[in-house]
Amino acid sequence: MFLGRQGELAFLEKLYNSNELHCVCLNGAAGIGKTALLQELGKRRSKAYFCVRSCTENANKAAFLAEMAVQGIVDSKVCMSWQDALNAIIKKACGEKMLLMIDDAQELTSSFASFLPALMQGLQAEEKRLRLLVVFCGRETNAVSDGLQKSGLKAEQVQLQPLSYEECLECFTPFSNDEKVLLYGVTGGAPRYLQYIDASKSFKENLYQLFYAPSACMVKEGENILARTFRQPHIYHAVLCSVACGSVHMKDIAEAVGMSVNKVSKYVNVLLQQGLLQKLVPINEVALAKQHKNTCYVLTDTMLSFWYQFVYPYLGSIAMGAGKLLLRTKVLAALETYARLVFLNICYQHCFLLRERKNFAFDFTAAGFLWPKGDSSLEQLRLAAYDKNNACFMQSLWTKGKVDIDVIKMLQANYADDSGKNNYYLLFSRRGFTDRALSYAAKTQNIRLISLFYLR
Numbered sequence: 105m106f107l108g109r110q111g112e113l114a115f116l117e118k119l120y121n122s123n124e125l126h127c128v129c130l131n132g133a134a135g136i137g138k139t140a141l142l143q144e145l146g147k148r149r150s151k152a153y154f155c156v157r158s159c160t161e162n163a164n165k166a167a168f169l170a171e172m173a174v175q176g177i178v179d180s181k182v183c184m185s186w187q188d189a190l191n192a193i194i195k196k197a198c199g200e201k202m203l204l205m206i207d208d209a210q211e212l213t214s215s216f217a218s219f220l221p222a223l224m225q226g227l228q229a230e231e232k233r234l235r236l237l238v239v240f241c242g243r244e245t246n247a248v249s250d251g252l253q254k255s256g257l258k259a260e261q262v263q264l265q266p267l268s269y270e271e272c273l274e275c276f277t278p279f280s281n282d283e284k285v286l287l288y289g290v291t292g293g294a295p296r297y298l299q300y301i302d303a304s305k306s307f308k309e310n311l312y313q314l315f316y317a318p319s320a321c322m323v324k325e326g327e328n329i330l331a332r333t334f335r336q337p338h339i340y341h342a343v344l345c346s347v348a349c350g351s352v353h354m355k356d357i358a359e360a361v362g363m364s365v366n367k368v369s370k371y372v373n374v375l376l377q378q379g380l381l382q383k384l385v386p387i388n389e390v391a392l393a394k395q396h397k398n399t400c401y402v403l404t405d406t407m408l409s410f411w412y413q414f415v416y417p418y419l420g421s422i423a424m425g426a427g428k429l430l431l432r433t434k435v436l437a438a439l440e441t442y443a444r445l446v447f448l449n450i451c452y453q454h455c456f457l458l459r460e461r462k463n464f465a466f467d468f469t470a471a472g473f474l475w476p477k478g479d480s481s482l483e484q485l486r487l488a489a490y491d492k493n494n495a496c497f498m499q500s501l502w503t504k505g506k507v508d509i510d511v512i513k514m515l516q517a518n519y520a521d522d523s524g525k526n527n528y529y530l531l532f533s534r535r536g537f538t539d540r541a542l543s544y545a546a547k548t549q550n551i552r553l554i555s556l557f558y559l560r
Contacts, residue, residue: 106144107295108271109137112262116145116239119260120203125227125234127252129209129245132264133379134332135296138241141264142205145239151203152177152193156211156219164216187222194226197236210242220248224255231257266293266405269450270457270560275301281556282534283307286439289446290314292407297322308431315415316427316435323422326411333378341416343371344380344403348412352400352480372401379404384480387472387488400480406446413442444482444502447556451500451532452487454559465528465552466494474519486519487530495521496528507533509540512551530554 119126132138146153154171157164165186172189173180196202212220227234240248252259269288275298276284290311291297300321301310314322330337339361346360358368375381382404389398403409414435421430455471458464468489474497475484487498497519501507512531520527528550536555545551
């Protein structure tokens, strides 16, 4: 099932239909849906696809020639080299629109080093005649992008992010609204994990099959992710686990890991560079030179956050068949706290969706987080959006009851911009709002209330 990616697909289709040569570097984490996007793009189009193997140069040369023969680019009965197959693609693209897709392109420099120079030479020779879109797809393609730039060939950059909550909803159709939020959290919006959800089973059964059965498909996922990224991941595991379990400030992380702040900050910076950690700075302090006291850290991936909180500490027990007991006694009751950050993330996404639909209070130019000084707990995190003349302060409320008027008035009292901007307030609620709250908002033009039921 192909989900979302309509913006990225439209961009690539526009390049393909331009009848010119274009190169694109498509980046994204493993399982984020890069290959699925290529498959969708390639439907009903003249194309050539090759996935670079993590092996020897000669093996890749042989595989490229063999695959081009299977795909009808060259005649398998005619003796030729892999360069001949590459030249055949370029020749064909001079007469008709063509799509050349190179998957796992991060392996090119180490496993198929001769491919990129040969391709660039062919592209440069026929640049003005080519009707070709070349897509290099991989976890990271900096080396490819740099090589193209040095040769004078521009490469467009596309970074695939996890799917939004709205894009994933069709995978969650049978489940309750609360379960949809939690399923979005434990899959992180990654297509690879979304495909594991079984709509014929209950939420609890899905959670067991994903993480708590002895042979669960995602029980080792955190270890696999770090093993792909780091040679010695043990300290990174400790840092990520401490953040997922509530140590959100550098001092607290250092204490939890058992290192000095200076030493642990180096590991935190690496995790930031790898996109595994996200640094949150209050939006009203982003421009300040120093923001150490009010900076906090969260895991970028809500799936990893779940894994470190509820799977990683119990790997041995899960292997010994205690997964159902863990679910019943340790996990299900603790999901309320976990869901708060997932819901906050969903509400943040929805702000941009409202802006895209011209349905936000104003066309904001900046959006981010706010919290009282010294208290960046999940309960205190707020959202804010600004433009030159307006400010909107937002709160996500993952509470078991309906939100009453006092919560709205407290947000108004505690958050306001006194610089002359128009102030707006937006509240998101898991269970909706009381009649008193709805009546108060209806009488006040700058207040908007949105329930989880309507986040679609």
